[in-house]
Every structure is written in structure tokens, then in C-alpha cells.
Amino acid sequence: MLALEISNLHKTYANGLQALKGIDLTVEQGDFFALLGPNGAGKSTCIGIISSLVNKTSGNVEVFGHSLDRELIKVKSLLGSVPQEFNFNVFEPVNEIVTNQGGFYGIPAKVARKRTEFYLKELGLWPHRNVQARQLSGGMKRRLMIARALIHKPRLMILDEPTAGVDIELRRSMWDFMDEINRNGTTIILTTHYLEEAERMCRNIAIIDEGSIIKNTSMKTLLKSLNSETFVLYLKNIISEAPELSGFGKTLMVDEHTIEVEVPESLSLNDLIQQLDTQGLIVNRMRNKSNRLEELFITLTSKAEKLS
Amino acid sequence: MSAGNYWIAFQTIVRKEILRFSRIWMQTLIPPVVMVALYFIIFGNLIGQRIGEMDGMNYIDFIMPGLVMMSIITNSYANVVSSFYSAKHSYYIEEMLIAPIPNIVILLGYVTGGVVRGLCVGIAVTIVSLIFTDFYIDNPFTVLIVAFLTAFLFSLAGLINAVYANSYDHIAIIPTFVLTPLTYLGGIFYSIKLLPEFWQQASLINPVLYMVNSFRFGFRGVSDIDLSLAIGVILFFILVLFSICMILLHRGTGIKH
Ligand SMILES: Nc1ncnc2c1ncn2[C@@H]1O[C@H](COP(=O)(O)OP(=O)(O)O)[C@@H](O)[C@H]1O
Numbered sequence: 001m002l003a004l005e006i007s008n009l010h011k012t013y014a015n016g017l018q019a020l021k022g023i024d025l026t027v028e029q030g031d032f033f034a035l036l037g038p039n040g041a042g043k044s045t046c047i048g049i050i051s052s053l054v055n056k057t058s059g060n061v062e063v064f065g066h067s068l069d070r071e072l073i074k075v076k077s078l079l080g081s082v083p084q085e086f087n088f089n090v091f092e093p094v095n096e097i098v099t100n101q102g103g104f105y106g107i108p109a110k111v112a113r114k115r116t117e118f119y120l121k122e123l124g125l126w127p128h129r130n131v132q133a134r135q136l137s138g139g140m141k142r143r144l145m146i147a148r149a150l151i152h153k154p155r156l157m158i159l160d161e162p163t164a165g166v167d168i169e170l171r172r173s174m175w176d177f178m179d180e181i182n183r184n185g186t187t188i189i190l191t192t193h194y195l196e197e198a199e200r201m202c203r204n205i206a207i208i209d210e211g212s213i214i215k216n217t218s219m220k221t222l223l224k225s226l227n228s229e230t231f232v233l234y235l236k237n238i239i240s241e242a243p244e245l246s247g248f249g250k251t252l253m254v255d256e257h258t259i260e261v262e263v264p265e266s267l268s269l270n271d272l273i274q275q276l277d278t279q280g281l282i283v284n285r286m287r288n289k290s291n292r293l294e295e296l297f298i299t300l301t302s303k304a305e306k307l308s
Numbered sequence: 309m310s311a312g313n314y315w316i317a318f319q320t321i322v323r324k325e326i327l328r329f330s331r332i333w334m335q336t337l338i339p340p341v342v343m344v345a346l347y348f349i350i351f352g353n354l355i356g357q358r359i360g361e362m363d364g365m366n367y368i369d370f371i372m373p374g375l376v377m378m379s380i381i382t383n384s385y386a387n388v389v390s391s392f393y394s395a396k397h398s399y400y401i402e403e404m405l406i407a408p409i410p411n412i413v414i415l416l417g418y419v420t421g422g423v424v425r426g427l428c429v430g431i432a433v434t435i436v437s438l439i440f441t442d443f444y445i446d447n448p449f450t451v452l453i454v455a456f457l458t459a460f461l462f463s464l465a466g467l468i469n470a471v472y473a474n475s476y477d478h479i480a481i482i483p484t485f486v487l488t489p490l491t492y493l494g495g496i497f498y499s500i501k502l503l504p505e506f507w508q509q510a511s512l513i514n515p516v517l518y519m520v521n522s523f524r525f526g527f528r529g530v531s532d533i534d535l536s537l538a539i540g541v542i543l544f545f546i547l548v549l550f551s552i553c554m555i556l557l558h559r560g561t562g563i564k565h
């Protein structure tokens with residue numbers, strides 16, 4: 001069963017900015033899924049549409065098989081969302097924020113108060129239950145929004161950059177907490193621009209940049225592809241098909257003089273040239289193929305380094 | 309989600325709204341009472357004694373229903389416009405927008421908050437009026453119905469204002485330039501029979517006139533306007549504004565991108 005299915009989703013804002021250019025995305029039930037991308041990529045827009053805070057321009061969204069257009073109330077009841085920006089009344093006491101959210105979901109006050117106690121304790125906010133939300137630290141405010149999003153026991157939890165601006169120690173404990181919710185059966189989607197976070201937490205990942213999904217794969221495959229580099233080789237010989245190379249990744253024939261070879265970390269360029277040589281192929285020149293994904297990762301990684 | 313769940317959601321919104329204005333009672337409940345007390349002292353007692361009778365009653369008895377009505381109008385409006393605008397401005401409106409409740413529950417929740425504040429202030433002002441004049445209600449049922457409908461109508465209007473407002477200035481413009489003139493020219497302080505023929509006719513397009521007069525009819529049994537016409541006018545405006553609110557919420561105007 002799919003927890004989320006997005007097809008051909010477009011969003012153009014009123015000012016003409018195209019934030020989503022027809023994205024497709026599927027997330028399996030029970031998954032821990034990362035939506036990774038640099039600032040301005042369209043992550044929050046995508047999440048805004050799913051949680052019905054942003055009007056889509058076109059496309060389809062289904063949550064556990066229920067259509068956002070036709071079964072909005074049902075979809076809302078299955079979703080829990082932790083937005084990127086704080087969106088609670090800072091003058092309200094912490095416990096009221098969580099209990100009231102239960103009320104909006106139609107949960108009787110008695111039950112809502114019990115659950116509030118449970119989640120505030122889980123998230124270390126119980127001692128602060130009676131203070132106004134504005135008195136909480138940034139990390140506590142983030143956890144308050146997590147508690148609030150859990151009050152109706154959603155089956156799909158979406159967190160938009162939940163650990164942005166949260167110090168590293170606290171970040172780890174939030175990861176543990178999210179891990180636990182996921183193990184208890186809640187599907188989790190989180191957006192992030194920390195590679196480390198996606199790597200550590202998530203089984204599957206989509207990478208979004210400038211409103212398009214440029215990669216959607218398992219974390220394992222992604223890491224493997226990141227640890228290899230693609231080279232473009234210009235051959236002296238004329239070829240009619242890509243040569244068979246053992247141990248190397250994808251090998252492509254670009255034209256009769258040119259091939260592209262994915263070189264894994266375990267093998268050297270020497271190995272490559274030797275293998276080609278045994279097939280009578282002579283390399284004239286060679287260059288490193290620049291790849292959008294790799295470039296993106298370099299920017300993401302340098303950003304993450306700057307931040308930490 | 310069932311009707312029971314929606315009922316809980318509705319109660320939650322209303323409780324939140326009532327808590328909001330009662331927590332800041334110094335800003336929400338006291339000022340209108342003080343203001344109306346001043347009106348009673350100045351216009352009712354001091355000037356009123358020189359004016360003598362209006363429509364066959366003491367001047368203070370003539371203006372009392374209109375002053376109560378004015379408090380109901382400004383306070384129900386103010387409650388919804390500032391509460392809804394703050395929720396939108398600080399994004400906590402999203403707490404309701406993501407929740408599995410139909411827009412009509414949100415609308416009725418906010419409007420009920422406005423109605424409660426309007427009626428609370430109305431009652432407080434009525435109590436204050438007892439200091440200056442005797443309590444007398446000709447037809448309590450009419451008073452209640454007109455008070456409720458008027459509060460309902462201006463709560464809806466407040467919500468529309470909040471949807472379009474982009475700053476705290478915008479929530480003051482309509483009350484200052486539209487609401488206040490309409491109420492002052494709505495026959496609170498005078499009977500329109502005193503006006504020249506043309507201005508009598510012009511006054512009839514002012515909806516507040518119908519509210520003030522039907523309210524006065526409820527209190528005193530005297531009115532410039534036929535009661536059923538007045539109620540009809542109020543209901544008509546409620547219908548129009550209610551539909552506008554539903555369309556705005558459905559489109560997400562001012563609250564969704
Ligand atoms: N309300 C809005 N009106 C116009 N443009 C917007 C609005 N919200 C976001 N954008 C633009 O849409 C693009 C995607 O933004 P966003 O979804 O917030 O990206 P991300 O969450 O990945 O950082 C950005 O260029 C941003 O400036």
C-alpha cells in the first residue's frame with residue numbers, strides 16, 4: 001500500500017514563480033522517506049500542498065489511496081504535519097496548544113488531555129506545560145509542534161526541516177524519537193538539507209532541485225552512485241557498441257568515438273585503461289563528466305558544513 | 309469524522325475565542341462600557357434634559373437601545389476581525405486549516421465568538437444604563453433576536469475584513485470609515501422623522517438603521533421602521549455575507565497561497 005502518491009504535481013505561485021514543475025513521488029506505507037534538496041527547491045511547497053495549506057495548480061495527490069480533491073477531510077485525518085515555520089499562538093500555554101489541536105481533530109477533551117500529557121512527557125516538554133509558548137527555546141518549540149502533530153495519531157507524519165537550527169545533541173534525540181514513531185508503524189516523510197540526516201534516518205529518498213525530482217531511489221543505491229564517478233572517454237578507434245567491462249558501473253556509447261563509464265571507488269582509472277587496452281581500444285583523451293546530482297551534493301555538503 | 313467530532317471542534321474554537329477576549333478584558337470589555345457610560349452622562353443626562361422628548365419618550369430612553377446596539381456592533385466586529393487577523397498573521401490559523409473539519413465549522417466557531425463578545429458587552433452596557441434610567445423592555449423576545457442577528461451579521465463582516473487585511477492598519481480602516489459613520493447615522497441619536505424628506509429616504513439604505521430601530525422597538529415599542537421589514541433586511545445581509553465568507557474560506561483567500 002502506498003502512503004503517498006503524487007503525480008504530475010505543478011505549482012505556480014501568484015507572482016508567476018514555478019515552484020513545482022510536474023513532480024511524481026510515491027512513498028510506501030511504513031517507509032522513512034527523505035525529500036532532500038537545497039533551499040528554494042520546492043520542498044515546503046510540496047508539503048504545503050499535501051497538508052492543504054497551499055493550493056496546487058494541477059496534478060494529483062493521494063494519501064493511503066484517498067484523493068486530496070475528493071476526500072479532503074479523510075486525507076486530513078490521516079496526516080500529521082510539522083511545518084518549517086512556527087505556527088502556533090506564542091501567547092498560548094504549551095499544553096493548551098496541544099490539547100486544542102486535539103479538539104480541532106474532534107478528540108474529546110479528556111482523551112486529548114491524556115495524550116497531551118503523554119507526548120509532552122515523551123518530548124521532554126512536560127515541565128514547561130504551563131508556560132506561554134514564546135518562552136520556549138527554538139528546539140523546544142520544534143518539539144512542541146511535533147507533539148501537536150501526533151495528538152490525533154496520524155498514519156503519515158510529514159516533517160519539514162524538523163532539525164533545522166536544532167543543536168547536534170538534541171538533533172540526535174529527535175532522530176531517536178522519530179525512529180521510534182516509525183517503528184510503531186507511522187510512515188514518515190522528512191525534508192532536509194542535511195545529507196547526514198537523510199543518510200542516517202531514511203530508507204528511501206527523493207532529491208528535488210528547482211521544482212523537479214532529479215533522483216528517486218533507495219538510500220543504498222544513492223550512496224553507491226555517489227561513491228562512483230562517471231568519465232567520458234574519447235577513443236582513437238571506431239566502435240559500434242559499448243565495450244563490456246567487468247567490475248565497472250554503467251557503460252554507455254555516446255557516439256562512435258566516445259563512451260561514458262561509471263567508475264566505482266574500488267577500481268582505478270588504470271584498471272579501466274587496461275581493460276580497454278586488452279580489447280584493442282585506445283584512449284585518446286578523457287574528462288570527468290560533471291553530473292547535476294553530484295554538483296548538487298557538493299553544494300549541499302558545503303552548506304551543511306558551513307552550518308555545523 | 310462525524311457530526312460529533314465537528315461539534316467538539318466547534319466547541320474548541322468557541323472556547324478559545326471566549327478565552328481570548330476574556331483574558332484581555334481590560335482591552336475588550338471595559339472600554340466600551342466606559343464609553344457608553346460617558347454617552348449616558350453627556351447626551352442622556354446633561355444635554356438630554358434640554359432636548360426634552362424624542363418620539364414621545366425621554367431623550368435618554370430614546371438613545372439607550374441605540375447605544376446598546378452600537379456596542380454590540382463594534383464589539384462583535386472587533387472580536388472577529390482582530391482574532392482572525394492575528395491567527396492569519398501569525399500563521400496559527402493553519403492549526404485549523406489542516407484539521408479535518410469543514411470550513412463552515414471554522415466560520416461558525418469564529419462568528420459565535422464574536423456573538424458572545426457582542427452580547428456580553430451589550431448586557432454590560434444595559435446594566436450600566438440602569439444607573440441613568442429605569443429598566444424597561446416592551447418585548448424581550450424582539451430584543452434578543454435583533455441583538456443576536458446583529459452580532460452575527462457584524463461578526464461575519466469582521467471575518468471578511470480580516471481575510472483581506474494585510475496589516476493591523478487594515479483592521480482599523482473599515483471600523484473607522486464605514487462602521488462608525490453608519491452607526492452614528494443609523495438613528496441612534498435621532499429619529500429620522502426629524503430629517504428633511506431626502507435624507508429620510510437616503511437613511512433607508514443604511515442597514516444599521518433597521519437594526520437600531522427594531523432594537524428600539526423591542527425595548528420601547530416605538531419604531532420608525534416596520535419590524536418584519538427590519539428583520540428581513542438583517543437576514544438578507546446575513547445571507548449575503550455568510551455566502552461571501554464561505555467562498556473566501558473555500559478559495560483560501562488571504563490564508564492559502
Ligand atoms: N508564497 C509564495 N509566493 C511566491 N513564491 C513563493 C512562495 N512560497 C515559496 N515561494 C518560492 O517557491 C520556491 C520554492 O520554495 P519552497 O517550497 O519554500 O522551497 P524549499 O522548502 O525547498 O526551501 C522558492 O523559489 C520560493 O521563493
Ligand SMILES: [Mg+2]
Binds near residue numbers: 160
Ligand atoms: Mg522549506
